[in-house]
Amino acid sequence: MSAYPMSPEALRKRKRTVFVLTALAVAIVLTFIVSMNTGLIRLSPADLLRTLSGGGTERQNLILFDFRLSRIVISVLIGMGLAISGAVLQALSRNALADSGIIGINSGAGLVILLFVAFYPTATAAPAYLLPLLAWIGGGFAALLVFTMSYRRHKGLSPNRLLLNGVAVNAGISAVTIVLSLRINPEQYQFVLTWMAGSIWGSNWSLVAALLPFILVLIPFVFYKARTINVLGLGIELATGLGARVSREQIVLLAAAVGLASSCVAVSGNIGFVGLIAPHLARRLVGQRYQALLPAAALAGALLVLAADTFARWLLQPTEIPTGIVVAVIGAPYFLYLLFRTKK
Amino acid sequence: MTAMTRNPNQASPTESANAESRIYSRPRTAIVTIVLGLIALAFGLALSVTFGAKDIKLFTVWEAILNYQPDLTEHRIIHELRLPRVLGCMLVGSSFAVAGAIMQGMTRNPLADSGLIGLNSGAGFALALCLAFMPGLPYMYLILFSFVGAALSAVFVFALASGVKGGLTPTRLVLAGVTLSALLTALSEGVALYFRIGQDLAFWYAGGVAGTRWMHLQIMTPWVGAALLGALILSRSITLLSLGEDVARGLGLRPGAVKLAGTVIVIVLAGSAVSTVGAVSFVGLLVPHFARKLVGVDYRWIIPTSAVLGALLVVAADLAARTVRPPYETPIGALIAIIGVPFFLYLANKEQREL
Numbered sequence: 119m120s121a122y123p124m125s126p127e128a129l130r131k132r133k134r135t136v137f138v139l140t141a142l143a144v145a146i147v148l149t150f151i152v153s154m155n156t157g158l159i160r161l162s163p164a165d166l167l168r169t170l171s172g173g174g175t176e177r178q179n180l181i182l183f184d185f186r187l188s189r190i191v192i193s194v195l196i197g198m199g200l201a202i203s204g205a206v207l208q209a210l211s212r213n214a215l216a217d218s219g220i221i222g223i224n225s226g227a228g229l230v231i232l233l234f235v236a237f238y239p240t241a242t243a244a245p246a247y248l249l250p251l252l253a254w255i256g257g258g259f260a261a262l263l264v265f266t267m268s269y270r271r272h273k274g275l276s277p278n279r280l281l282l283n284g285v286a287v288n289a290g291i292s293a294v295t296i297v298l299s300l301r302i303n304p305e306q307y308q309f310v311l312t313w314m315a316g317s318i319w320g321s322n323w324s325l326v327a328a329l330l331p332f333i334l335v336l337i338p339f340v341f342y343k344a345r346t347i348n349v350l351g352l353g354i355e356l357a358t359g360l361g362a363r364v365s366r367e368q369i370v371l372l373a374a375a376v377g378l379a380s381s382c383v384a385v386s387g388n389i390g391f392v393g394l395i396a397p398h399l400a401r402r403l404v405g406q407r408y409q410a411l412l413p414a415a416a417l418a419g420a421l422l423v424l425a426a427d428t429f430a431r432w433l434l435q436p437t438e439i440p441t442g443i444v445v446a447v448i449g450a451p452y453f454l455y456l457l458f459r460t461k462k
Numbered sequence: 463m464t465a466m467t468r469n470p471n472q473a474s475p476t477e478s479a480n481a482e483s484r485i486y487s488r489p490r491t492a493i494v495t496i497v498l499g500l501i502a503l504a505f506g507l508a509l510s511v512t513f514g515a516k517d518i519k520l521f522t523v524w525e526a527i528l529n530y531q532p533d534l535t536e537h538r539i540i541h542e543l544r545l546p547r548v549l550g551c552m553l554v555g556s557s558f559a560v561a562g563a564i565m566q567g568m569t570r571n572p573l574a575d576s577g578l579i580g581l582n583s584g585a586g587f588a589l590a591l592c593l594a595f596m597p598g599l600p601y602m603y604l605i606l607f608s609f610v611g612a613a614l615s616a617v618f619v620f621a622l623a624s625g626v627k628g629g630l631t632p633t634r635l636v637l638a639g640v641t642l643s644a645l646l647t648a649l650s651e652g653v654a655l656y657f658r659i660g661q662d663l664a665f666w667y668a669g670g671v672a673g674t675r676w677m678h679l680q681i682m683t684p685w686v687g688a689a690l691l692g693a694l695i696l697s698r699s700i701t702l703l704s705l706g707e708d709v710a711r712g713l714g715l716r717p718g719a720v721k722l723a724g725t726v727i728v729i730v731l732a733g734s735a736v737s738t739v740g741a742v743s744f745v746g747l748l749v750p751h752f753a754r755k756l757v758g759v760d761y762r763w764i765i766p767t768s769a770v771l772g773a774l775l776v777v778a779a780d781l782a783a784r785t786v787r788p789p790y791e792t793p794i795g796a797l798i799a800i801i802g803v804p805f806f807l808y809l810a811n812k813e814q815r816e817l
Contacts (some may be wrong), residue, residue: 215637220640267807267811268811278631278633279810279811281633281637282573282633282636282810283807283810283811285578285636285637285640286803286806286807286810287803287807288640289743289744289799289802289803289806290799290800290803290804292796292799293795293796293797293799293800293803294796294800296793296795296796297792297793297796297797297800300792300793390644391644439652439655439656440651440655442648443648443649443651443652443655446644446645446647446648447645447648447649447652450641450642450644450645450648451645453637453641454622454638454641454642457634457637457638457641458622458634458638
């Protein structure tokens with residue numbers, strides 16, 4: 119940990135990081151409480167406390183534990199997963215505009231989910247734990263396609279090409295998805311549509327259980343690799359000079375990022391822009407070092423998705439708008455802002 | 463023409479990087495292409511009218527056109543369903559292709575396309591609002607609102623572009639368009655979910671020409687016709703503009719005025735096409751590139767060739783959409799995207815420099 123001595127500057131930075139992380143965590147807890155309270159049926163804070171401590175009525179138990187709490191937990195998990203995935207992708211591609219949605223990972227994962235739904239007639243009863251794994255294959259395929267096309271020998275990855283190819287692969291996968299989705303029956307079609315709009319349909323704990331292992335393994339793994347990511351962010355030549363096994367590390371990290379994004383997307387539906395916004399916010403708050411940036415991005419992502427989900431439930435009651443729509447409405451303008459602010 | 467040959471060092475919009483690329487124009491190839499295209503289009507039209515859920519003999523088609531008898535079912539199918547449909551395809555194809563050609567010429571951006579730039583989704587959002595708040599609005603007004611939607615997103619993207627020094631790089635323009643589309647699509651989806659108009663809108667988004675009727679054509683044709691004529695009148699100036707703004711200004715052109723006129727034409731073309739067929743991308747990307755390869759860099763030839771080839775592409779795609787799995791129809795937007803995406807990838811990766 120203390121590879122270099124703590125200068126006053128570093129101490130100040132560390133203090134700032136601790137402060138930012140605490141503030142984000144507090145904000146998450148507050149949103150969490152508000153979110154438990156938001157929905158068609160209101161639970162007063164007193165009811166909430168009573169239910170949480172085990173004294174609620176059957177109906178209150180059902181609403182809180184089976185519907186709301188699982189959804190909240192999923193929001194937090196996918197917020198973290200997508201944010202970390204975005205942070206890693208941005209470092210790997212050395213492109214501030216990279217995000218799993220833009221690169222095509224999300225739609226690749228979605229296509230596989232669609233195929234699964236189409237060939238597994240009773241999708242609702244389908245084993246939930248299979249979804250993230252299958253999504254990983256689809257997302258991985260899309261990512262591989264985009265990355266290999268954007269790679270030039272001796273030049274490495276071209277950041278701009280990555281985005282353009284991502285846009286194109288996205289469009290292609292969406293077209294294939296549309297063609298295929300017309301072949302499945304209306305019920306499944308409805309499912310696919312809601313999925314594409316990014317609604318957190320997982321109101322049950324089996325989806326949490328399906329997603330949790332990915333989050334628990336991959337996020338700590340990425341944290342562990344934080345220093346490698348720092349080095350990779352300097353560029354291939356420099357990273358090689360510093361002794362990193364560049365291509366191996368790149369592939370491993372890419373696989374981790376794809377795994378995080380696709381497993382999240384498998385559970386939550388196509389939610390874009392989280393992987394873009396959260397790392398940017400984190401970078402502004404705690405700086406470039408990935409040891410600090412990664413946790414901050416994870417918390418910011420969790421906060422963003424949780425807030426968006428709460429908002430989506432609250433805005434047009436009793437209709438629920440998919441969370442993905444809310445995130446896109448926040449995220450797209452931010453992306454445009456970044457696009458026109460950054461030089462180059 | 464003379465103006466162009468005098469500037470051998472100025473590159474075409476596709477290849478502006480390699481300054482040594484030759485300026486060329488092949489009017490003869492263009493005429494041959496247009497004539498052949500029109501013949502193919504006539505064939506496509508005939509094929510498209512005969513082919514469908516009910517197979518109808520070509521002779522009957524001929525009779526239905528020349529000697530229409532409303533009490534014959536086959537005549538009525540031809541007259542009320544198939545003919546407007548195929549004519550609609552032609553209009554839409556020409557509109558998208560010419561709109562793409564004008565944008566590529568004006569912005570010197572090889573990746574410009576009304577769909578990629580976000581115009582389609584602007585029109586789509588306007589349509590969603592109309593369906594939600596003013597259900598049963600006559601088609602005439604729907605078309606006007608989709609113009610407004612397309613115009614607003616065009617103004618938005620171009621305003622962003624002009625805010626950046628030295629204009630937008632192709633990558634940024636595409637990214638801005640994609641993001642704007644994501645935003646507007648998200649908003650449309652929200653509106654659709656809330657007002658339960660999802661299915662109307664979903665089919666519209668995927669692109670459908672099946673619903674085209676004479677009434678649509680009656681409203682659309684004057685707009686599209688006028689805009690296509692405008693495009694032809696403007697084509698010489700667009701050629702000059704495609705040489706670069708400084709060159710164009712040096713040759714006595716007023717780039718601002720030309721760009722304004724061009725943008726209006728693009729909006730009318732894309733807006734009316736989108737309101738008929740839905741969000742079809744890539745026609746405006748594919749066709750002008752192909753036309754340019756055939757006839758050279760003079761927009762006086764690129765624009766008419768694009769109009770013919772665009773019509774041909776959409777008629778063919780519509781035919782394919784009906785053949786893939788009859789009696790169901792595959793959205794033509796998706797089919798064209800499946801052809802268009804590899805081409806886009808090719809364009810984006812072809813050039814050695816960064817886009």
